[in-house]
Amino acid sequence: MRHSPAPLSRRAQRGLTLIEICIALLIAAVLFSAVVTGVGAITGSKAKATTSELAGVIRSLYETAALSGKTCRLVFELADPKSDDASRYHAECAEGAVTTARDREGALKDENLSREDEARRGKDERRNFTQSGSGAPGLKELMEQEQHRVEQAARFSSYTGEEVAPRELPSNVSLSVWTRQQKKAVDQGVAYLYFFPQGYTEKAQVYVRQGDNVWTLTISPLTGKVSVVDEELEVPRS
Incomplete structure (x- = not known):
C-alpha cells in the first residue's frame, strides 16, 4: 500500500508573508549600507x-x-x-x-584672536543696544565701530x-x-x-x-x- 507523504506545515504551505519579506529587505538594506560605509572609510x-x-x-x-x-x-x-x-x-x-606677512604663524594667531575679539565685541554691541540710559553707545562710538567694520570688510571680500x-x-x-x-x-x-x-x-x-x-x-x-x-x-x- 502506497503511503502519502507527510503533510507540510501550514507555515511552509503559505510561504513568507509580505511583512516578513519587508523585514528581510530592510535587514539587507542596513547590511548593504554598513558595507558601503565601511568600504568608504577604508578607501577614503x-x-x-x-x-x-x-x-x-x-x-x-x-x-x-x-x-x-x-x-x-x-x-x-x-x-x-x-x-x-x-x-x-x-x-x-x-x-x-x-602683500602677506612674513611671520605667517604670528599673523594666524593674531587673526584668530581678532576673530574672537570681534565676536565678543558683537555680543557687547548687541547687549548695549538692548540697554537704555547712559549705558547705550553714543553716535561717535557707533560711527567708529561701523568704520572699523567697513575697513575690515574692504580688505578682502x-x-x-x-x-x-x-x-x-x-x-x-x-x-x-x-x-x-x-x-x-x-x-x-x-x-x-x-x-x-x-x-x-x-x-x-x-x-x-x-x-x-x-x-x-x-x-x-x-x-x-x-x-x-x-x-x-x-x-x-x-
Missing part, C-alpha cells in the same frame, strides 16, 4: 573626492588672481580634529595687490565663481595647511593660501585626511600647478 573615498575638488579650486583661484590683477586667497576654517565639527573653505579677493564656491567638508574629512612662511602645518583655526596678480602663489602643501588615508596636494608657486600624492609628505625644510 570622501577625502579623495575632496582632494580633487580642492585641486580644481586652487588652480581656478590662481588664474583668477593672474587675470584680474587682484590678490586672492583661499580661507580655510579648520575644525578641531578631536571634535565632530566640519572644516570649511571659501575664496576671497582684495581690490588690488596685497568674498569671491565666488563657477569653479570656486564655499565648501563644507564631510565631518570625517579633515584638512591641514602648510605654507613656506610656517614652520609646521596648521590643523585647526584659520589658515590662508594666497594667490598674487603677478601670476604666482605661495609654496604650500595641503593635507586631506579620512581615517588612516592621507592625500597631499603640493602647489607650485610659479605655475600654480597642483600635484597630488596618496601619502603624507613631510613639510619642506627652509
Whole structure:
C-alpha cells in the first residue's frame, strides 16, 4: 500500500508573508549600507573626492588672481580634529595687490584672536543696544565701530565663481595647511593660501585626511600647478 507523504506545515504551505519579506529587505538594506560605509572609510573615498575638488579650486583661484590683477586667497576654517565639527573653505579677493606677512604663524594667531575679539565685541554691541540710559553707545562710538567694520570688510571680500564656491567638508574629512612662511602645518583655526596678480602663489602643501588615508596636494608657486600624492609628505625644510 502506497503511503502519502507527510503533510507540510501550514507555515511552509503559505510561504513568507509580505511583512516578513519587508523585514528581510530592510535587514539587507542596513547590511548593504554598513558595507558601503565601511568600504568608504577604508578607501577614503570622501577625502579623495575632496582632494580633487580642492585641486580644481586652487588652480581656478590662481588664474583668477593672474587675470584680474587682484590678490586672492583661499580661507580655510579648520575644525578641531578631536571634535565632530566640519572644516570649511571659501575664496576671497582684495581690490588690488596685497602683500602677506612674513611671520605667517604670528599673523594666524593674531587673526584668530581678532576673530574672537570681534565676536565678543558683537555680543557687547548687541547687549548695549538692548540697554537704555547712559549705558547705550553714543553716535561717535557707533560711527567708529561701523568704520572699523567697513575697513575690515574692504580688505578682502568674498569671491565666488563657477569653479570656486564655499565648501563644507564631510565631518570625517579633515584638512591641514602648510605654507613656506610656517614652520609646521596648521590643523585647526584659520589658515590662508594666497594667490598674487603677478601670476604666482605661495609654496604650500595641503593635507586631506579620512581615517588612516592621507592625500597631499603640493602647489607650485610659479605655475600654480597642483600635484597630488596618496601619502603624507613631510613639510619642506627652509
